Amino acid sequence: MPDLQTIVEDIHQALLPRLGEGAVADYIPQLAKVDPKQLGIAVATTGGELHMAGDAATPFSIQSISKVFMLTLALGKVGEGIWKRVGREPSGSPFNSIVQLERENGIPRNPFINAGAIAVTDTVLAGHQPREAIGELLRFVRYLADDDTVSIDDAVARSETQTGFRNFALANFMRSFGNIDHPVEHVLGVYFHQCALSMTCAQLARAGLYLAARGANPLTGHTVVSAKRARRINALMLMCGHYDGSGEFAYRVGLPGKSGVGGGILCVAPGVASIAVWSPGLNKVGNSLLGSEALEMLAARTGWSVFDM
Amino acid sequence: MPDLQTIVEDIHQALLPRLGEGAVADYIPQLAKVDPKQLGIAVATTGGELHMAGDAATPFSIQSISKVFMLTLALGKVGEGIWKRVGREPSGSPFNSIVQLERENGIPRNPFINAGAIAVTDTVLAGHQPREAIGELLRFVRYLADDDTVSIDDAVARSETQTGFRNFALANFMRSFGNIDHPVEHVLGVYFHQCALSMTCAQLARAGLYLAARGANPLTGHTVVSAKRARRINALMLMCGHYDGSGEFAYRVGLPGKSGVGGGILCVAPGVASIAVWSPGLNKVGNSLLGSEALEMLAARTGWSVFDM
Amino acid sequence: MPDLQTIVEDIHQALLPRLGEGAVADYIPQLAKVDPKQLGIAVATTGGELHMAGDAATPFSIQSISKVFMLTLALGKVGEGIWKRVGREPSGSPFNSIVQLERENGIPRNPFINAGAIAVTDTVLAGHQPREAIGELLRFVRYLADDDTVSIDDAVARSETQTGFRNFALANFMRSFGNIDHPVEHVLGVYFHQCALSMTCAQLARAGLYLAARGANPLTGHTVVSAKRARRINALMLMCGHYDGSGEFAYRVGLPGKSGVGGGILCVAPGVASIAVWSPGLNKVGNSLLGSEALEMLAARTGWSVFDM
Amino acid sequence: MPDLQTIVEDIHQALLPRLGEGAVADYIPQLAKVDPKQLGIAVATTGGELHMAGDAATPFSIQSISKVFMLTLALGKVGEGIWKRVGREPSGSPFNSIVQLERENGIPRNPFINAGAIAVTDTVLAGHQPREAIGELLRFVRYLADDDTVSIDDAVARSETQTGFRNFALANFMRSFGNIDHPVEHVLGVYFHQCALSMTCAQLARAGLYLAARGANPLTGHTVVSAKRARRINALMLMCGHYDGSGEFAYRVGLPGKSGVGGGILCVAPGVASIAVWSPGLNKVGNSLLGSEALEMLAARTGWSVFDM
Secondary structure (H helix, E strand, C coil), rough: CCHHHHHHHHHHCCCCCCCCCCEEEEEECHHHHHCCCCEEEEHHHEEEEEEHHHHHCCECHHHHHHHHHHHHHHHHHHHHHHHHHCCCCCCCCCCCCCCHHHHCCCCCCCCCCCHHHHHHHHHHCCCCCCHHHEEEEEEHHHHCCCCCCCCHHHHHHHHHHCCHHHHHHHHHHHHCCCCCCCCHHHHHHHHHHHHCECCCCCHHHCHHHHHCCCCECCCCCCCCCCCCHHHHHHHHHHHHHHHHHHHHHHHHHHEEEEEEEEEEEEECCCCCCEEEEEEECCCCCCCCCCHHHHHHHHHHHHHHCCCCC | CCCCCHHHHHHHHHHHHHHCCCCCCCCCHHHHHCCCCCEEEEECCCCEEEEEEEEECCCCCCEHHHHHHHHHHHHHHHHHHHCCCCCCCCCCCCCCCCHHHHHCCCCCCCCCCCCHHHHHHHHHCCCCCCCHHHHHHHHHHHHHHHHCCECCCHHHHHHHHCCCHHHHHHHHHHHHCCCCCCCCCHHHHEEEEEEEECHHHHHHHHHCCCHCCCCCCCCCEEECCCCHHHHHHHHHHHHHCHCCCCHHHHHHCCEEEEEEECEEEEEECCCCEEEEEECCEEECCCCCHHHHHHHHHHHHHHCCCCCCC | CCCHHHHHHHHHHHHHCCCCEEECCCHHHHHCCCCCCEEEEEECCCCCCEEEEEECCCCCEHHHHHHHHHHHHHHHHHHHHHHCCCCCCCCCCCCCHHHHHHCCCCCCCCCCHHHHHHHHHHHHHCCCCHHHHHHHHHHHHHHHHCCCCCEEEEHHHHHHHHCCCCHHHHHHHHHHHHCCCHHHHHHHHHHHHEEEEEECHHHHHHHHHHHHCCEECCCCCCECCHHHHHHHHHHHHHHHHHHHHHHHHHHHHCCCCEEEECCCEEECCCCCCEEECCCECCCCCCCEHHHHHHHHHHHHHHHHCCCCC | CCCHHHHHHHHHHHHHHHHHCEEHHHHHHHHHHHCCCCCCCEEEEECCEEEECCCCCCCCEEHHHHHHHHHHHHHHHHHHHHHHHHHHHHHCCCCCCCHHHHHCCCCCCCCCHHHHHHHHHHHHHHHCCCHHHHHHHHHHHHHHHCCCCEEEEHHHHHHHHCCCCCHHHHHHHHHHCCCCCCCHHHHHHHHHHHCCCCECCCHHHHCCCCHHHHCCCCCCCCCCHHHHHHHHHHHHHHHHCCCHHHHHHHCCCCEEEECCCCCEEEEECCCEEEEEEECCEEECCEHHHHHHHHHHHHHHHHHHCCCCC
16 A cells, blocks of 8 residues: 555545535535635544645534534543433434434434434533533543644634524423433533534544544543543444434445534544544535545545455 | 453353343244244354354344345345445334335335345346245355255244235335335245245354455355455444444444344454354344343454454 | 305306316326316205216216225224224325324324225225125115116226235235234225225215215115214314315315315215215325315305304 | 203213313423312303303413414414415324424424414514513403403413423424524513413303304404404314314314313304313323313204214
């Protein structure tokens, strides 16, 4: 196999003619303004290398990718008890579906659909004020990425607060089943800010390294979770990380990953590398179209699929 | 790590006191008669070893595990075109649900729920008589297991034919959408016979070796599928192999697997081994209760999880 | 109010320019052949008059209207016990939906959706051969209409048998829940023949008179059901007689009615008249478009709505 | 038939031994405190009589019965245009279901389920402050009942505001589809107050007289709606007035009616009388158990069913 830097550049080059494919998320006004013709790739290896191509140094809204970090934080606080509040199964439904919640008494299917992530956020609040929980998450992500410049884009958070009626519906619905403890405004206040985390591919790839390295960041030596927990978070990402396109992603790419409607995807090659890609155009189930393609090419060329032998 | 034979025997020993837990499938009269207090484990390594414990030489009805073999056969005949007829996403529903079919115009979510497997069987029929297709599958499975004693239990097949109204409903429903080409009686004639395949854990583990060894059985040298296709079938098994308990299985075990209501599970450790376990008592989503436990213990002790690093 | 004959002719005249609107049912090949440019109206009063206009003497396939007669027959045989097998609530779903059956354990919502009518037919079979049950129904409808020329169109029955996969799905699905006692082929054999009853508007209006006259046909003196039962069948027709357009029909017309995909509608003005209209073009929920219009005009001009004061 | 006063008293007497049957609504804390052993009946005839029995002079929370008055008000303001925002079909689902909203793009099935009533309330707001809309409704109901003592129970309204998460979910969900124009807090502010209207059976029966008398209150001479509109509101009440028990109510009682979880039911005998019953214990679909029984007895003894002949 050619060296990794070459592969990453090749993939970027191959996809350049397709920049702009897919549809930029438009239900959050602030996201709709992003220039669709961008593509960034960053690969952080467990050995300490960082390979970048394209717009890997441009910050973007990580949106639902933040669900991985919030889940990690929640597991640290609540432990496996969190699974009383949220399931671990793929949903078979769009990311913002409420049908399943009615059928299953307000218990979301998994922590990576909106309802599940909101329930996770509720456990992290734990009686604190939204501001404190937001601060805690921001510190945690900066710690993961080992980078204090990671920030939250307040304009995006505000934009979501004003238009996120569907999330207000989900949270109130769960609250009616007793599966949200705090005032809905507080929970969503945190939730919208976590979604508004702004990171570059490089920062994101580094922040995800603990998932590729038995729970500890090999660059900093920081232990984040146990090896077992890292493995389990990866399992959840593979099963549920791409909404109703998770099966497709596993079939084509074969790596645990979590996508966001901002066009980013964080992907983990266990034991080998943490990968972040970003391109704003989405496919019809809401995952980055070129980002998915880039990852399929990367997995094919590196043999990193967890199903590879 | 201790040698594999010891691990396999340890696990069997550890679970002996729990024999009989779970509920034997009773909707197929013939299955309801099986003695629940049985547990077999067989591990066939890509290096050619076979490790067995407990009732690993007792034949049982593999039921839905046959869906893996039928899919392999269908992919060989139809290629990727089969995905026009069936999806690749987890269903978020019980194995015999019809709701999703109505919502999605008769296209089953994946080839491992009943509706999907029936559609796959329809493609294998390809204008032939049921008897021929059944013969073809039996020859194929014998070839995979390298064992001509593998057989079909006619009493089980008959039992299912007489009571499988739900499957008749699924098939007719798909036919109303044009997603079944042959007479429903023909398709289900084949389907009920494939489910009635009777195999021991040892035979099943050997039959699955191609999925652990880049598509070719290392014992016989027989190439079954390409390495890429083996990887993809594994991805499908991980995502959808345990019905609405697939997420749980990935979380606990972390290996591609396919369960059957007869109490069997075929599991794949890519590059390393093919594993078959069997114990008739089922958990509440219809997967072998002790079989799942055995596999969780095996994965924990061997580090074979695809998410291990 | 002008005399009834004038009203009936006026309505026919007013709708003549619109003949051909709507879509003829095409999922039954035999029905797709019918000339759409037809409209018949027949009003049989409890006082013994019969007013006709347009194609009121042309036989057509009454299809689901037969569900009213089969229910009447079943109530006579089984009495109120039938409500253990089928509900009395509007379905909120299309006529051939299977989703509700899965959610509610194989108990159809009401006797006027397909699943419910199939369950009703199953109770009428009562251990007999399909041929006998078909004969019984035909004799019953001839008795109701006081007309021995009412017949069953075998070509239509055959056409449905060959293409009615959705009904086979519904019946098998209910059988899997134990809500169908007889072999599915037998039940549907009867069901497809009842749907293939061929009647003119004039015959149909007369056959429905018992529902407008306290359960007894005032022309023949034949008592069919008690006054209480007639009232209750009317209630069911108003609530559920037009599938997912029942609310609309009650809002616009305000009379109990039952439609069929052949384009016919039987309507009851309690105490006053039995009305049959027929025009093959259907609206988007599957009810005769011009037939509904004709009835809305009739109710407006006569003040026969049950909500009129 | 014996005189009406005797009938009303007989019915009350006959049901006395059963006082306390059913379950008082407990999801609104304030309602849970009501003494279940109460039963009131009031019949206001179009001829000007008022017959009462039992607790007909005790005020109770009319809850969803208010949806009839709010719909009447909205139709006066918006006219038939309101049907772009809400359907006219029975829902086939519980009163607070959100599933249907997701399937049908935020358009509630009818104005008498919670979602539909919330959409209706939104149209009445029409840019005004909640306080103004509440005032307008209160004046309207006082006008209908010709009684200025009708009031709103603020404790009930507050109780619902604090616990009505499900309604917040419904409103936000519809807002996400653009089917709610005003801030959710405003719309629900009005909605919770309308539900908290406190009336006696006598007041309620009088307030509903316009629906029994071609749209005008015969006692006051006040014209409320046209005869046609009164007829149509009655049709809606019959089809959808008792949630998922509407079919049962039509089958047993045969009169347009609207129930509330406070245990009240307003019922209309077109041309004859407006009836209000109240008893707090509910049946399993959420309608007053003894209230329904009382109405069934009343319809049987008076022959007022719209299906009677």
